[in-house]
Structures are given as C-alpha cells and as structure tokens.
Amino acid sequence: MSNTNLPAEVSRILTGLGVSADALSGGSLAVTSPVDGSTIAKLKVISADDASRSIDAGHAAFLQWRLVPAPKRGELVRLLGEELRAHKDDLGRLVSIEVGKITSEGLGEVQEMIDICDFAVGLSRQLYGLTIATERGEHRMMETWHPLGVTGIISAFNFPVAVWCWNAALALVCGNAVVWKPSEKTPVTALATQAIFEKAVRRYVAAGGVAPDNLSTVLIGERAIGEVLVDHPKVPLVSATGSTVMGRAVGPRLAARFARAILELGGNNAAIVGPTADLDLTLRGVAFAAMGTAGQRCTSLRRLFVHDSVYDTLVPRLIKAYGSVTIGNPLEAGTLVGPLIDARAYQGMQKALEAAKAAGGTVHGGMRVREELGDDAFYVRPALVEMSDQTGPVKEETFAPILYVMRYSDFDTALALNNDVPQGLSSSIFTNDLREAEAFVSDRGSDCGIANVNIGPSGAEIGGAFGGEKETGGGRESGSDAWKAYMRRATNTVNFGRSLPLAQGVKFDV
Numbered sequence: 400m401s402n403t404n405l406p407a408e409v410s411r412i413l414t415g416l417g418v419s420a421d422a423l424s425g426g427s428l429a430v431t432s433p434v435d436g437s438t439i440a441k442l443k444v445i446s447a448d449d450a451s452r453s454i455d456a457g458h459a460a461f462l463q464w465r466l467v468p469a470p471k472r473g474e475l476v477r478l479l480g481e482e483l484r485a486h487k488d489d490l491g492r493l494v495s496i497e498v499g500k501i502t503s504e505g506l507g508e509v510q511e512m513i514d515i516c517d518f519a520v521g522l523s524r525q526l527y528g529l530t531i532a533t534e535r536g537e538h539r540m541m542e543t544w545h546p547l548g549v550t551g552i553i554s555a556f557n558f559p560v561a562v563w564c565w566n567a568a569l570a571l572v573c574g575n576a577v578v579w580k581p582s583e584k585t586p587v588t589a590l591a592t593q594a595i596f597e598k599a600v601r602r603y604v605a606a607g608g609v610a611p612d613n614l615s616t617v618l619i620g621e622r623a624i625g626e627v628l629v630d631h632p633k634v635p636l637v638s639a640t641g642s643t644v645m646g647r648a649v650g651p652r653l654a655a656r657f658a659r660a661i662l663e664l665g666g667n668n669a670a671i672v673g674p675t676a677d678l679d680l681t682l683r684g685v686a687f688a689a690m691g692t693a694g695q696r697c698t699s700l701r702r703l704f705v706h707d708s709v710y711d712t713l714v715p716r717l718i719k720a721y722g723s724v725t726i727g728n729p730l731e732a733g734t735l736v737g738p739l740i741d742a743r744a745y746q747g748m749q750k751a752l753e754a755a756k757a758a759g760g761t762v763h764g765g766m767r768v769r770e771e772l773g774d775d776a777f778y779v780r781p782a783l784v785e786m787s788d789q790t791g792p793v794k795e796e797t798f799a800p801i802l803y804v805m806r807y808s809d810f811d812t813a814l815a816l817n818n819d820v821p822q823g824l825s826s827s828i829f830t831n832d833l834r835e836a837e838a839f840v841s842d843r844g845s846d847c848g849i850a851n852v853n854i855g856p857s858g859a860e861i862g863g864a865f866g867g868e869k870e871t872g873g874g875r876e877s878g879s880d881a882w883k884a885y886m887r888r889a890t891n892t893v894n895f896g897r898s899l900p901l902a903q904g905v906k907f908d909v
C-alpha cells in the first residue's frame with residue numbers, strides 16, 4: 400500500500416468531482432502527503448487583490464441570498480448533505496491522504512459535515528427570536544435575527560474540511576455568504592469540498608432554487624491571504640481555527656475594525672483518573688484521546704492526573720498500550736496511528752521531549768519509526784512521559800502525541816492542576832464517585848468549554864456548542880445556539896395604538 404501512487408489517486412478523485420486537472424499543477428504551492436512525503440499537487444495561489452475582489456463578490460452574493468427565505472436556504476444545505484453522503488468515501492480518502500488520518504477518522508470527518516448539515520436544515524425552520532413584555536400599552540416588543548454578511552472562515556490543517564462545514568452550514572442557513580481560507584497544508588481537500596458544494600448548488604438551481612454566484616468561495620494561499628480576509632471591511636465575522644499564535648494576530652485586527660471573531664485556538668486538555676475509575680474503560684478512553692489522530696486534534700489528551708491508589712495499576716498498562724499500538728500507513732486497515740503532518744511537527748515533538756527530560760520527566764516512546772515509508776514521512780511512536788510536576792512543556796500545547804502523566808492524592812489539587820494552564824478547551828474525569836463527577840462539571844470544576852465524565856476529552860458531537868476558554872479563544876461554533884454569532888440581532892418596538900407613551904414615563908409634549 401505504501402507504493403500507492405498518491406498523486407494519481409488525488410488527481411482521479413478531484414477530476415471525478417469536477418475539478419479541472421489544470422487546477423492541480425503548475426502552481427507555486429506544493430502540497431505534500433504526510434503518508435509518504437510525496438507531492439500530491441502544486442496549486443496556484445490567489446493574489447491579495449484577487450482575494451479582495453472575491454470577497455466583494457461574496458458580499459454581492461450575500462445581498463441576494465439574505466432575501467431567500469431561511470427554510471429555502473436550508474434546502475441548499477440539505478442538498479449539500481446529500482452530496483456529501485454521495486461523495487463520503489472519496490472526500491474521506493482525500494482527508495486521509497492529505498492529513499494522514501486513519502481511514503475511519505477521514506470518513507468520520509466527512510460524517511461530521513453531514514451531521515452539521517442535518518442540524519442546520521432543522522435550524523433553518525427555527526432561528527427563533529423572542530417576544531418581550533413591554534411597559535407601554537398597545538405596543539409590541541420583539542427580538543429578530545437577520546443575516547449578517549460574508550462569514551470569513553480560516554481553518555487549520557488537522558480538520559481540513561469539517562471546520563468549513565461547521566461554519567458554512569450555519570452561515571448559509573443564517574443568510575450569509577462564506578469565504579474560506581483553508582490551511583496552506585491542506586488546500587486540496589478544500590478544492591474537493593468546494594466542488595461538492597457546487598454540485599449541490601447546481602441541483603438546487605435546477606429544482607428552481609435561487610442561489611447567487613459566489614455564495615461560497617475558496618481562497619488558496621498562505622497567511623497573507625488570511626490577512627486579507629481578516630482586514631476586509633465587507634467581512635463582519637471571521638471564524639478562525641488554528642494556533643493561539645494565529646489567534647493573537649487575528650483577534651486584535653478584527654477588534655480594531657469592530658468585526659466579530661469566533662476564535663477556536665489551541666488546547667492543552669487534561670483528564671483526571673479518580674480512585675473509583677473503571678480502569679478498563681479509562682484505558683481505552685485515554686489511549687484513543689491521547690494517541691488517536693497522532694495527537695493532532697485540538698482536543699487531544701495531553702495531561703493525565705492519576706490518583707495514587709490506581710497509578711501503579713493503570714500506568715504500566717498504558718505504557719504497554721503505547722509500546723504496542725499499530726503505527727503506519729493510515730490508508731491500511733488495522734493502523735491506529737498515522738504520521739505527523741510534517742518535519743516541523745516532528746522537530747517540535749522532539750524539542751518538547753528534551754525539555755520534559757530536562758525537567759526530570761521519564762520518557763517512554765517518542766522516537767521516529769517506519770522510516771521506510773518515506774524520507775519525508777514522519778511517523779513516531781506516541782510518547783508517554785511520567786512527570787512529578789506540571790511544569791515546563793506540560794503547560795504548552797505541543798501538537799504531537801505526547802501524554803504527560805502525573806500522580807495526585809487529593810481531588811481538589813487535581814482539579815486545580817486541570818485548570819492551571821493557559822488553555823481551556825476540553826477536559827475529562829474518569830470516576831464512579833458521584834461527588835467527584837458533579838464537582839468536576841460544576842461552577843467550581845473544570846474551567847474548560849468542554850468537561851466530560853467517563854469519556855476522553857477528544858472529539859465532540861455537533862449538537863453541542865464547541866469551543867473553549869482562555870487562550871483557546873472563547874469562540875463557540877456548531878450546535879446549541881452557536882448560530883446566533885452568524886446573525887445580527889435587532890430589537891423592534893411596534894406601536895399599534897394612537898398615543899405615544901414614552902419609556903420610563905418621560906414627558907415630551909410639543
């Protein structure tokens with residue numbers, strides 16, 4: 400399987416979706432597959448001026464799309480969901496090739512897109528406002544929600560397509576156009592997604608639906624193109640997913656022009672294993688959350704606090720699982736851990752492990768393996784590092800499979816350590832003690848946007864709002880009432896009487 404011709408396969412899938420073969424070659428952006436390090440495409444990069452013009456065109460599309468009734472907008476998203484179902488295998492395979500996710504995770508990412516489309520279709524018949532009691536007779540006060548404008552989407556390499564859909568499905572039913580700057584490491588899956596979207600638009604229009612041109616646009620480019628999106632005055636909302644470094648650059652720029660931001664940034668997620676935990680369940684939960692996706696999820700488990708009374712039972716079992724997990728070509732059945740995205744990720748991992756050793760940590764695993772799969776393919780054995788304290792690299796997010804394991808004896812101390820990092824995305828407790836479980840999810844518990852009991856911190860269902868606190872950026876997307884960020888709220892007061900009573904009893908008779 401490692402001899403598969405990945406560039407040819409990528410070309411076959413994309414042209415099958417309707418992307419012209421010319422779009423995949425001759426450009427300056429070389430895209431490599433982490434599976435074997437081969438170059439799978441050379442894409443053309445858009446200029447800043449053209450990017451700006453595309454955003455203007457997106458704004459023109461918005462002006463029309465906002466007039467289409469929301470349930471009819473939902474019909475387009477329903478068709479997008481159908482097209483994604485029809486092309487799930489191809490798109491999932493592309494995700495595996497471009498990012499190195501194992502097959503079930505590549506397909507799972509596309510399923511997440513389908514799920515959010517279903518959610519958004521239902522939402523398109525809701526988008527509820529309120530009617531509010533008013534102090535004035537023969538008046539009605541209400542709250543209404545209206546389309547906002549172009550929604551800018553900046554996405555990270557590790558969820559190359561689902562993040563677009565989490566945002567786009569909601570933005571579209573809310574009446575917005577979308578302009579997407581995908582990661583420069585994963586633009587090929589973005590082209591495929593756009594082609595699938597265009598198929599849905601064609602079906603929608605053929606059935607009599609009204610969809611303006613440029614409702615969804617992809618801008619292929621690096622950071623500078625993301626900056627065009629961030630600075631463009633016709634983009635009232637940017638949803639940006641990526642590192643905290645990116646968020647620190649993007650957040651103030653958006654604030655400077657009073658645009659809205661949904662920031663979905665780095666995590667440093669912990670789990671507490673209490674004395675009553677079901678250790679078989681814990682072992683599986685920890686192993687998937689920490690080693691799955693080669694530790695390259697924003698919600699990957701990176702810190703584990705294990706109670707003294709179970710440490711010597713659980714940790715040796717975990718070390719054994721780390722030593723035996725199947726690492727290799729993610730396209731092959733049976734592989735559980737695929738490659739890191741690139742050499743830089745590998746170097747970052749080695750640097751963190753050196754720092755952990757210097758801070759007194761005992762490192763199990765972490766070395767490069769499967770070098771026969773390609774000089775430029777970086778496979779590693781996931782690392783488990785026993786630490787005596789939460790110090791040095793433990794407080795940072797290293798985007799690689801490193802799990803720092805620490806002992807604790809007192810629940811409140813473990814809870815304090817869970818919260819004592821700059822990031823605040825996801826967290827878990829493994830326990831059968833009701834008091835510990837409830838305390839963990841209570842006001843005095845985990846300070847993260849996601850707090851789970853008896854499941855690991857990684858992954859999420861689309862029904863809940865997704866996002867985190869502190870350096871994770873504070874944004875929420877996907878389910879619950881996250882849609883409200885994509886609309887503008889108006890408060891309306893209607894006087895259906897013949898007098899003009901002023902609020903707060905003010906008299907102003909002229």
Ligand code: NAD
Nearest residue numbers: 555556581582622625626641642645648663664665666697
């Ligand atoms: P990254 O920050 O390097 O890049 C993310 C995107 O931001 C890319 O499209 C990049 O071109 C763009 N970008 C970078 N600087 C920019 C700037 N100044 N202006 C505009 N655009 C800019 O992140 P990455 O390496 O692709 O992804 C990994 C990171 O993303 C990790 O930190 C991970 O935790 C985080 N992440 C967070 C979530 C979440 O929902 N919280 C989800 C996925 C990934």
